[in-house]
Amino acid sequence: MVAIAGNRYVIRNGHRAAACVASAQPASQAQPDAIPIAPEPRYTALRVHVVEVAMKRFLLCMLALAAVAPPCAAAQPHRELLAAVDACKPAAKQLIEQLVAIDSGTGDSEGLARVGALYAARLEALGAQVRSVAPTPPEAGDNIVATFSGTGKGRILLIAHMDTVFNRGAAAASHPHWDGEHYVGPGAGDDKSGGVTAICALGALRDVAFRDFARIQLILNASEETGSLGSRELIRALARDADVAINLERGVPTDAAIVSRKGSAVLTLEFTGRAAHAGLEPEKGRNATLEAAHVALQLAALGDAAQGTTVTVTVLAGGDKTNVVPDHAVLKADVRAFVPEEFDRVEQAAARLAAKPSIDGVMIASQLARSFPPWPRAASTDALLARANGLYDELGRTLHGIAVGGAADVALAAETGTPAIDGFGMEGGGAHGPDDYADFTSLTPRAYLLARFLMDLGRTPPVR
Numbered sequence: 001m002v003a004i005a006g007n008r009y010v011i012r013n014g015h016r017a018a019a020c021v022a023s024a025q026p027a028s029q030a031q032p033d034a035i036p037i038a039p040e041p042r043y044t045a046l047r048v049h050v051v052e053v054a055m056k057r058f059l060l061c062m063l064a065l066a067a068v069a070p071p072c073a074a075a076q077p078h079r080e081l082l083a084a085v086d087a088c089k090p091a092a093k094q095l096i097e098q099l100v101a102i103d104s105g106t107g108d109s110e111g112l113a114r115v116g117a118l119y120a121a122r123l124e125a126l127g128a129q130v131r132s133v134a135p136t137p138p139e140a141g142d143n144i145v146a147t148f149s150g151t152g153k154g155r156i157l158l159i160a161h162m163d164t165v166f167n168r169g170a171a172a173a174s175h176p177h178w179d180g181e182h183y184v185g186p187g188a189g190d191d192k193s194g195g196v197t198a199i200c201a202l203g204a205l206r207d208v209a210f211r212d213f214a215r216i217q218l219i220l221n222a223s224e225e226t227g228s229l230g231s232r233e234l235i236r237a238l239a240r241d242a243d244v245a246i247n248l249e250r251g252v253p254t255d256a257a258i259v260s261r262k263g264s265a266v267l268t269l270e271f272t273g274r275a276a277h278a279g280l281e282p283e284k285g286r287n288a289t290l291e292a293a294h295v296a297l298q299l300a301a302l303g304d305a306a307q308g309t310t311v312t313v314t315v316l317a318g319g320d321k322t323n324v325v326p327d328h329a330v331l332k333a334d335v336r337a338f339v340p341e342e343f344d345r346v347e348q349a350a351a352r353l354a355a356k357p358s359i360d361g362v363m364i365a366s367q368l369a370r371s372f373p374p375w376p377r378a379a380s381t382d383a384l385l386a387r388a389n390g391l392y393d394e395l396g397r398t399l400h401g402i403a404v405g406g407a408a409d410v411a412l413a414a415e416t417g418t419p420a421i422d423g424f425g426m427e428g429g430g431a432h433g434p435d436d437y438a439d440f441t442s443l444t445p446r447a448y449l450l451a452r453f454l455m456d457l458g459r460t461p462p463v464r
Helices: 041-068 077-088 089-102 109-125 170-176 188-207 234-238 288-300 340-355 379-395 410-414 440-457
Strands: 003-006 008-013 016-021 129-131 143-149 156-162 177-179 182-184 213-219 244-247 256-260 263-272 310-318 328-339 363-372 400-404 437-439
Touching: 003 256, 003 440, 041 400, 077 188, 077 440, 089 109, 089 129, 089 182, 089 188, 089 440, 109 129, 109 143, 109 170, 109 188, 109 213, 143 234, 156 188, 156 234, 156 410, 156 440, 188 437, 213 234, 213 410, 244 410, 256 379, 256 410, 263 288, 263 340, 288 328, 328 340, 340 363, 379 400, 379 440, 437 440
Parallel strands: 156 213, 156 244, 256 400
Antiparallel strands: 003 008, 008 016, 129 143, 143 213, 177 182, 182 437, 263 328, 263 363, 310 328
């Protein structure tokens, strides 16, 4: 504390006190017993010089005291909560093994039901009311909604998904395994690790008897990988009735949270040509597959690196017989963009390509189907990131926000106006590929962060 007494700055530091004597004080700021520096305006230059000297002496005094003062105490973790989170690791490892062993690709009703049953049993054991919610037709696979009721203020929505991009048989063929503390297998990181992180954090809250929240709901989505067509309205409804939404997609190494995402769309072009014998008279044919290949080479140019827009060819199919000029082909491309206007631009550019086929007689139809909307960075997300950082600091760690190209359910929650943040599952990588993994070295810090965030938001929810 600094106090002004006459022409002395008195600095109090705990039980110590020191006085730094200033040779003068500005007359306009003088205390009743202060000695003015200069009684008349014509001495302005002298006054400024004297004040500068006084301030230099004062700052030197402050630095001297700072050198001997004890450092500020660092934030300390919630010991009981940290112990509870750490204790959940063996059960979490067992659960991820069970979940990844089940094929649960989007639309696989049987596999999704088995995964949902595993989650439901764990959540009910923690005290949640669990219900299955049928998907919006024609999608397949029930969604799971678990509700924990408390005694406080905050209404919090957690989001994770059970479905993967992998087909039936992928789990057995890929032989899920441990590589050190990484668990590798289809859907391990994207996003079965998100549900595991949630159960670990919610279990820790139960273990420390924390109920100072109004409601925590966890939705386990069955159709995220194809745009959540079977759960969009459910997610939006739950988000509207929440104070905050936290998406549990995998955390990005190291110590990153997601604060912005691109939107997604699927560009489909259908090609109609004319069949002919490939050996006798190929010149009579109009090769739809060849035209599709020609257009595929041009699609990448529709991206815009400066805008972060990507157009990636993902499907090209045409013909089914080797001796027939194919009269039909289909080309699909994944489109990602941070702003809706970029989808409009790509759609228009694709239509222009379709209007001018390189092979005379081939017809092209183009359509852009928008999926997840973009999730732009918002002040409300930055505020959540700042709050989370204050809690992560208890572990001596710093969380930083990043934007990513993947689209996700957080965009559906955020478009309702509910403050939202993403990437709060344990860390991982290799999504949608053979190296999909969950990093269990990050489980304790990430589950602790999530649990502490739930405590903080439960007590003091953000104002919408």
